[in-house]
Amino acid sequence: MAEPRTTLSWSLDWKSLLAIAIALPLLLRLGFWQLQRADEKQQLLDAATARRQQPAVDIQSLGEYPNYLPVYVEGVFDSQRYWLLDNRIRQGQFGYEIIALLNLADGGKLLVERGWIAADASRRQLPELTWPEGIVRLQGELYRSTEQPFSLGEQLPEAWPRRQQWLQPERLETEIDGLLPTVLRLHEQSPAALRTDRLLINVSPQKHRGYALQWFAMAAVLAGIFVVRNSNILALFKGRSDRGEKL
Known part of the structure; x- marks a missing residue:
């Protein structure tokens, strides 16, 4: 006899729904802001390099x-x-x-x-x-x-x-x-120059992109936790796993 199929169902908890409604857009916004900062820093580096030549x-x-x-x-x-x-x-x-x-x-x-x-x-x-x-x-x-x-x-x-x-x-x-x-x-060779080692930018575009990846990863983890807590997705996966073992 065929086993009844279990479908995805939701049982929303208002506390977790409120938390993700606030936190998820914030995390995504921070990630995109870091990407924007990376683009700005890259443009600054490109302009500085071109002018210095x-x-x-x-x-x-x-x-x-x-x-x-x-x-x-x-x-x-x-x-x-x-x-x-x-x-x-x-x-x-x-x-x-x-x-x-x-x-x-x-x-x-x-x-x-x-x-x-x-x-x-x-x-x-x-x-x-x-x-x-x-x-x-x-x-x-x-x-x-x-x-x-x-x-x-x-x-x-x-x-x-x-x-x-x-x-x-x-x-x-x-x-x-x-x-x-x-x-x-x-310049360091110019008369009256003291110690002239200067940072062009404090944070590189690569670091900004790394920060963006961290924010997006946190958003993904939060979304995953929300789905697990408010649905039967784990039961679905467990059921499929159990059927596969029986076969």
């Missing part, structure tokens, strides 16, 4: 200042006015990122990121810097961050040099006449 141009010939464009410039450093960006860590060592001010021949001024320098662990004494004398020719690439710095109401110092957490170029443009709306990141 271009020959360096005179910064004073530019009408706009795209990030990662190789440039050169001549000017005189203002050795009295510069910034020490605080809490910059390299290989576990505390230090500062040095931002200098370069006076150009036409009266304009340019922010120059000289690089990183180690600091006194006690934070009592600022590092001593050396400065090229007279007119110098600098080479590097343009970079101005588009991210808004996080601040807890930091009081910006008035005296020079200024030690602070972040630089706010928009604010400096109102304070310093003729300041160009960009920052020159020095």
